[in-house]
Amino acid sequence: MQLFISDLHLSERRPGTLTLFEHFIQSLAPQSEALYILGDFFDYWIGNDDQSAFHRHVQGLLKKLSQGDTLVFMLPGNRDFLLDEKFTQNSGATLIEDPHLITFNNASYLLMHGDTLCTQDWKYQIFRKLVRSRLFRQCFLSLSLSIRRKLAKNMRDKSRRSQAGRPYVLAYEPTVAQIFKTYPIDALLHGHTHEEKIYTYPLLDKKRFVLGEWTDTHGSYLKLDHTGVSLHPYSHP
Numbered sequence: 001m002q003l004f005i006s007d008l009h010l011s012e013r014r015p016g017t018l019t020l021f022e023h024f025i026q027s028l029a030p031q032s033e034a035l036y037i038l039g040d041f042f043d044y045w046i047g048n049d050d051q052s053a054f055h056r057h058v059q060g061l062l063k064k065l066s067q068g069d070t071l072v073f074m075l076p077g078n079r080d081f082l083l084d085e086k087f088t089q090n091s092g093a094t095l096i097e098d099p100h101l102i103t104f105n106n107a108s109y110l111l112m113h114g115d116t117l118c119t120q121d122w123k124y125q126i127f128r129k130l131v132r133s134r135l136f137r138q139c140f141l142s143l144s145l146s147i148r149r150k151l152a153k154n155m156r157d158k159s160r161r162s163q164a165g166r167p168y169v170l171a172y173e174p175t176v177a178q179i180f181k182t183y184p185i186d187a188l189l190h191g192h193t194h195e196e197k198i199y200t201y202p203l204l205d206k207k208r209f210v211l212g213e214w215t216d217t218h219g220s221y222l223k224l225d226h227t228g229v230s231l232h233p234y235s236h237p
């Protein structure tokens with residue numbers, strides 16, 4: 001069995017979500033061969049030198065899981081795209097690229113965070129290209145931690161304001177169709193849009209599984225086993 005989660009947006013300001021995740025990683029996750037985290041695991045990640053007690057604790061949770069029988073994979077999202085090899089050392093999680101192809105039981109699945117599917121938001125796609133460049137990375141990481149923290153907070157506030165009152169940007173279906181054309185897959189698994197929903201494409205005989213966001217009381221995960229992929233809510237027992 002393999003498990004997939006995304007969009008926990010873990011931060012010091014969301015202790016309840018951390019508690020729910022702690023339960024997940026100690027009860028369900030150790031039963032799986034692999035845990036894939038599909039982006040926005042952290043609400044923000046401004047560089048590996050930001051080793052607060054909170055970050056050390058979360059990395060420790062992943063490390064403990066990876067030292068058992070479960071492989072941990074981390075696909076960075078738009079909030080934590082600065083995760084790097086140092087994080088791998090501290091957490092035992094292997095970083096994977098977006099998109100990432102896996103096969104299981106003779107079926108193929110494509111894993112993504114999901115922001116690259118929202119191509120109607122062209123302003124965001126330009127911004128994404130810019131911040132993922134080597135130059136931006138070097139410049140940003142050369143700033144002091146306190147300045148990076150301020151910039152990250154400004155960016156979050158700005159995105160919250162621009163998002164307020166508007167429907168969440170969804171995946172653009174022609175872009176999804178292009179993905180199905182490009183990759184010989186049975187299903188696409190992603191997060192980012194927080195929908196917690198399964199899309200079916202009967203003409204193509206394909207599916208798209210969209211993970212939900214985690215809160216204090218509600219989590220969301222995908223399970224892949226011999227029966228295929230299934231979407232599940234997660235809550236405190």
Ligand SMILES: [Mn+2]
Nearest residue numbers: 040077078192
């Ligand atoms: Mn996201």
